[in-house]
Amino acid sequence: MSDGAMIRVDSLRRAFRTGGAEIVAADDLTLHVSAGSMVAVTGPSGSGKSTLLHLIGAIERPDAGTITVDDVEVTALRRGKLATYRRGIGFVFQRYHLLPALTALDNVIAPVLPYKVDFRKADRARELLTAVGLAGRENALPAQLSGGQQQRVAIARALIGRPRLLLADEPTGNLDSKTGAEILDLIGELREAYGMTVLVATHEQHVAARADRVLRLRDGAIVEDLDLRDGHSAADTLARVDQLRA
Ligand SMILES: Nc1ncnc2c1ncn2[C@@H]1O[C@H](COP(=O)(O)OP(=O)(O)OP(=O)(O)O)[C@@H](O)[C@H]1O
Ligand SMILES: [Mg+2]
Incomplete structure (x- = not known):
């Protein structure tokens, strides 16, 4: 594509009708994301963060607009x-x-259990559990793991199909801030190791500060778009992300 973007969202609209009222969760939203970047999607509750991720992940269909990922027009795909x-x-x-x-x-x-794949499933699952710091816990049941460990398993599971794109919806929302920071560092490391593009919806500024770029949504529209890859210190970045919240 001409601008080299991996994700191209153009004039996206998604509205929900509840009772008589219409809620516009994506309001003529346009967004291009370059391959390999990590973008934080912030904004108040109800601003459309999850909706945007669901639309890009094709869990939901838009009312209008197009989404192209890796030159495939997702919005034109059939079942x-x-x-x-x-x-x-x-x-x-x-x-x-x-x-x-x-x-x-x-x-x-x-x-990947139902599918034929070109790798050994158990071997790759073991590798991924090692990558997320859970070597030796392969046989643990979820109830035997902490919240942070369960989220690590969920991240390993998300990576089993070798995705080019990782969509994370408040991945640290149920974790204490230290564990949340570890999970975000982990996602950042795995992104580098596997060359993924990452979109992460979050309420937390310390999460957003780890991204290359921070979007802020309000009422389904992008109201701020901040590039953080320009050599600012961590404290400076936090201050800038904080300003977005004011
Ligand atoms: N299935 C649905 N039916 C009706 N309304 C919906 C539906 N899904 C989302 N909405 C509405 O669309 C708007 C955007 O919701 P969305 O879940 O995308 O927000 P969000 O930014 O992820 O919020 P949160 O931070 O609370 O997770 C909200 O007003 C929500 O109530
Ligand atoms: Mg949400």
């Missing part, structure tokens, strides 16, 4: 190809959504 597209994306949620009866290893394998 079979849509499923293939979704399989190429890693999702991480605030509530880890692990299957309680499965071990950590089996949770990581679960997304």
